[in-house]
Amino acid sequence: MIPLNYYLILSGILFTIGIIGVLYRRNTLIIFMSIELMLNSANLTFVAFSRFLGNLDGQIFVFFVMVVAAAEVVVGLAIIVNLYRHHKSISADRANLLKW
Amino acid sequence: MELFLFIVFALICILSSLGVVFFKSPIRSALSLIISFFSMGAIYIILNAEFVALMQVLVYAGAIMVLFLFIIMLLDIKHPIKETVLYKNNFFLIISLCLIFIVIVFTVANAAYNAKFMKGLKGISWMFINNSNTKAIGEVLFNKYLLPFEVTSLLLLVAAIGIIVLGKKKQIKD
Missing domain, CATH: 1.20.5 (Single alpha-helices involved in coiled-coils or other helix-helix interfaces)
Incomplete structure (x- = not known):
């Protein structure tokens, strides 16, 4: 049986990679994929804790997180397409309309 | 055997996630994210969560990533996007990566260590x-x-x- 800490460390590594992707890349598509990666690492933590607690609620939560992620991806990609229509580029630096 | 499978899939998962962040073109990032999702599905199978594993492959690797690939195909970006100065400086990248990782793992693993359920593990009949x-x-x-x-x-x-x-x-x- 694999200890719980192994899953938590894997999840921490994936979350860190996701944070690095959001902080360092300027391509909005890749920023978005990194957000997906972070959601996935949270899902892994949910399933691992559910397994070790002996309780199915964690897996139900993963189901809800997946629904939210699907809705979020659809809306986010529509925003990226609109960004491309306005600026002819999907760089996050070009989206500075609300900065002042 | 279980541990061996876990380590193999965890390594595939970590390497392909690194690929998501460090590949230049978004299409390569998307493809390596698909590999990452598949290997995470395998880890869910190791955790006996079959339904979640199937949903992972169907919803994430199937639906969401196909949507990503469609958008990448339709946008057809010609000019590469200018990255930040920090992205080219590997030193800061590695330092910050290590710091964030240490903070996350210490908080989560510490919480898990303090919890009672670490010791007595139930079967999988529930x-x-x-x-x-x-x-x-x-x-x-x-x-x-x-x-x-x-x-x-x-x-x-x-x-x-x-x-x-x-x-x-x-x-x-x-």
């Missing part, structure tokens, strides 16, 4: 009804979590209306 994980999850979902499940449909409706509003052409006012 996860299955008639040898089916899906049936057990349906039992919980449609009894205890019925209202959140229904509210989820409202969320999807809002998302559908939202993309119609975002995606339509600007109307010319006369």
Whole structure:
């Protein structure tokens, strides 16, 4: 049986990679994929804790997180397409309309 | 054997996730994210969560990533995007990566260590009804979590209306 800490460390590594992707890349598509990666690492933590607690609620939560992620991806990609229509580029630096 | 499989899939998962961040072109990032999702599905199988593993492959690797690939194909970006100065400086990248990782792992692993359930592990019989994980999850979902499940449909409706509003052409006012 694999200890719980192994899953938590894997999840921490994936979350860190996701944070690095959001902080360092300027391509909005890749920023978005990194957000997906972070959601996935949270899902892994949910399933691992559910397994070790002996309780199915964690897996139900993963189901809800997946629904939210699907809705979020659809809306986010529509925003990226609109960004491309306005600026002819999907760089996050070009989206500075609300900065002042 | 179980540990060996876990380590193999964890390594595939970590390497392909690094590929997501460090590949230049978005199409390569998307493809390596698909590999990452598949290996995470395998890790869910190791955790005996069959339903979640299937949903992972069907919803994430199937639906969401196909949507990503479609958008990448349709946008057809010609000029590479200028990255930040920090992205080229590997030293800061590695330092910050290590710091964030240490903080996350210490908080989460410490919380897990302090919790009681680390020691006595139950069997896996609670996860299955008639040898089916899906049936057990349906039992919980449609009894205890019925209202959140229904509210989820409202969320999807809002998302559908939202993309119609975002995606339509600007109307010319006369």
